[in-house]
Amino acid sequence: DAEITQSPRHKITETGRQVTLACHQTWNHNNMFWYRQDLGHGLRLIHYSYGVQDTNKGEVSDGYSVSRSNTEDLPLTLESAASSQTSVYFCASSASGAYNEQFFGPGTRLTVL
Amino acid sequence: AQSVAQPEDQVNVAEGNPLTVKCTYSVSGNPYLFWYVQYPNRGLQFLLKYITGDNLVKGSYGFEAEFNKSQTSFHLKKPSALVSDSALYFCAVRDSTGRRALTFGSGTRLQVQP
Numbered sequence: 488d489a490e491i492t493q494s495p496r497h498k499i500t501e502t503g504r505q506v507t508l509a510c511h512q513t514w515n516h517n518n519m520f521w522y523r524q525d526l527g528h529g530l531r532l533i534h535y536s537y538g539v540q541d542t543n544k545g546e547v548s549d550g551y552s553v554s555r556s557n558t559e560d561l562p563l564t565l566e567s568a569a570s571s572q573t574s575v576y577f578c579a580s581s582a583s584g585a586y587n588e589q590f591f592g593p594g595t596r597l598t599v600l
Numbered sequence: 601a602q603s604v605a606q607p608e609d610q611v612n613v614a615e616g617n618p619l620t621v622k623c624t625y626s627v628s629g630n631p632y633l634f635w636y637v638q639y640p641n642r643g644l645q646f647l648l649k650y651i652t653g654d655n656l657v658k659g660s661y662g663f664e665a666e667f668n669k670s671q672t673s674f675h676l677k678k679p680s681a682l683v684s685d686s687a688l689y690f691c692a693v694r695d696s697t698g699r700r701a702l703t704f705g706s707g708t709r710l711q712v713q714p
Contacts, residue, residue: 518700529604529690529704530644537700545701577643585696586632586651591643 489514493578493592501600506565508595510578518581519561520589521545521553523574530577536561537583568599602627604693606705613681614713621676621708623691630696633674635665638688638707647689650674661685681712 491512500506512519517538522530532545534553542553550572552564565572575596579589603626613619625631632651636644648659655667665676674691688709692702 520701522704527706529606529706530702531704532701535699535701543699579644581700585700586649588634588646588649589702590646591636593643594641 491578491580491590491592493576493595495595496593497596499598499600500568502568502570504568506568506597508563508565508576508578508597510561510563510592511559512578512580512590512592513559514580514582514590515558516580516590517558517583518587518589519555520579520581521551521561521563522577522579523547523572524577524594525574533563533576534561565597568597570599573597573599602693602695602703604691604703604705606689606691606708608708609706610709610711612711612713615683616680619678619681619685619710619712621689621691621710623674623676623705624672625674625691625693626672627693627695631672631674632694632696633665633667634692634702635659635663635674635676636690636692638690640687644690647676681710683712683714686710686712 494509520535521533531547536555578592581587581589605624634649635647650667658664691705
């Protein structure tokens with residue numbers, strides 16, 4: 488069965504370190520998204536991609552970057568981790584088309600000390 | 601800019617009673633509306649969506665939602681709640697002409713008491 492996976496599921500790091508969160512989908516979806524979930528804020532969009540070599544900034548992109556070298560993967564990099572980036576991170580994907588629903592990964596809980 | 605409001609942080613309902621989780625939205629064009637459910641320590645699961653057509657949309661697990669254009673609302677409903685429906689529910693919207701990413705509400709925790 489097709490799926491979307493994230494790794495690691497839990498990560499503890501220190502302020503200033505670079506961290507990369509992996510997202511891999513086997514749906515062959517063109518659209519991929521990264522969100523963060525914080526209490527009281529719901530999910531907020533960090534970055535998104537409509538296809539290989541395409542990346543776009545969301546509302547809370549400062550301090551994060553992504554790259555899309557193939558259809559299946561959209562890794563999220565925190566260039567210099569800050570305590571404000573402690574959160575749960577969700578990756579999602581959807582098929583091309585205006586009204587297709589997104590499928591979400593299980594999430595990565597990141598703690599920055 | 602598009603936005604979603606879920607005015608209730610928590611909704612409590614007794615098992616067997618009907619439930620409603622409220623959602624209002626704001627978009628510049630025609631809205632595409634979605635409901636997702638999140639169980640503890642899990643990702644979001646798609647429940648239903650409104651794109652066009654009939655204002656009453658039926659989805660998974662017996663849930664339905666009513667689109668009301670004049671009130672810019674998309675409330676989630678179920679005729680008879682189950683204890684297993686207890687979870688966090690998110691409403692989301694995107695503009696039909698804009699980017700494909702969703703804007704989410706802050707979520708409503710549904711607690712169904714036995």
